[in-house]
């Protein structure tokens with residue numbers, strides 16, 4: 001433990017401005033990370049060029065090495081390019097029915113995303129939605145949307161066999177008006193590859209429905225191909241945003257950067273599973289983390305420094321100095337983990353976390369668990385959070401019920417807290433506040 005931290009602190013020494021060599025050295029690593037994350041090659045080149053130019057000559061912060069500084073610049077730039085820290089939202093500011101048109105290749109997740117967004121609009125925003133499938137190419141495509149509509153309790157346009165997409169769109173508009181729907185979602189047909197017939201159809205549908213949002217649905221596992229798909233659609237229909245699906249899979253997020261580069265449009269949602277509530281606002285920070293990869297202690301320290309709120313850090317440092325670390329502090333840590341891109345990012349970063357992470361992995365924990373743990377701590381009283389020893393069997397049962405989790409999971413939270421407290425005490429022995437100050441920057 002002390003070796004590890006020692007080597008980190010050794011590297012935390014500043015020196016002047018970034019030289020061209022510093023930047024080029026670091027960029028070689030960045031380039032590999034981008035390619036591994038499946039960012040399309042032309043995008044990698046343009047990104048590297050832009051950031052290289054920006055980075056050369058910048059001051060190196062006192063507390064970091066040139067390499068770290070470059071990584072920080074790259075990270076900031078990635079977040080910025082992916083859309084910044086504020087998630088992009090849907091524009092519903094039009095005369096109802098506001099039309100949302102979904103476009104994309106076959107199998108990209110259009111139909112599923114249509115139903116997910118409709119459900120979200122209904123449940124989170126109290127909107128009355130109508131969905132219509134314009135996919136007359138694929139057998140049973142219209143029925144698929146009807147089934148999803150039932151699952152989501154969102155109305156779908158009745159199917160009339162033999163009707164063409166533009167006519168269905170017109171009928172959907174009419175029906176949405178009659179039902180006083182707030183939002184009309186049009187699920188269009190896809191193709192295996194972009195072709196002229198598809199583009200003509202998209203144009204015609206957009207022509208009759210004047211959509212407020214045209215969302216390009218892209219499978220995040222699409223690697224090098226992402227650029228071509230995005231280009232074709234961008235040239236033909238007025239895209240307003242992107243939905244990236246299958247972010248629950250192995251995707252390293254590269255498609256997100258490619259999409260942003262080519263379309264210039266915000267990524268509005270990330271699909272994270274097959275279920276209808278598996279959709280999230282796109283989180284640029286998190287995806288930037290995914291793209292840059294993990295495992296490098298130094299760059300993680302750098303990210304930690306950026307993510308940890310200064311004040312929180314100071315308060316925490318004071319508590320640690322006194323050998324106190326309560327469940328409120330653990331909760332803060334959990335939230336920071338989420339900010340930094342989940343458990344995956346934390347490999348070996350925090351002292352004590354390596355062990356905790358191994359324990360988590362072996363018990364089958366994933367990022368969702370952070371949310372659960374947060375809920376568990378949230379169900380405790382303030383006194384319990386400050387003094388976990390109060391949590392006897394009866395109280396644990398109450399906390400479990402309150403958070404909708406199992407007593408076993410409550411125990412896991414408490415165990416994690418114990419392990420972290422122990423690690424914190426070790427830090428204190430090693431040099432305490434001064435070292436922590438550098439760690440939290």
Ligand code: GDP
Nearest residue numbers: 106107108109110111112245246271272273274
């Ligand atoms: P479409 O042809 O573009 O309409 O694609 P579909 O909506 O029919 O989706 C194709 C397949 O991908 C279906 O099996 C979906 O359940 C699945 N799918 C869609 N979005 C996601 C996602 O975000 N994550 C995962 N794991 N599967 C998804």
Ligand code: MG
Nearest residue numbers: 110111135141
């Ligand atoms: Mg479909």
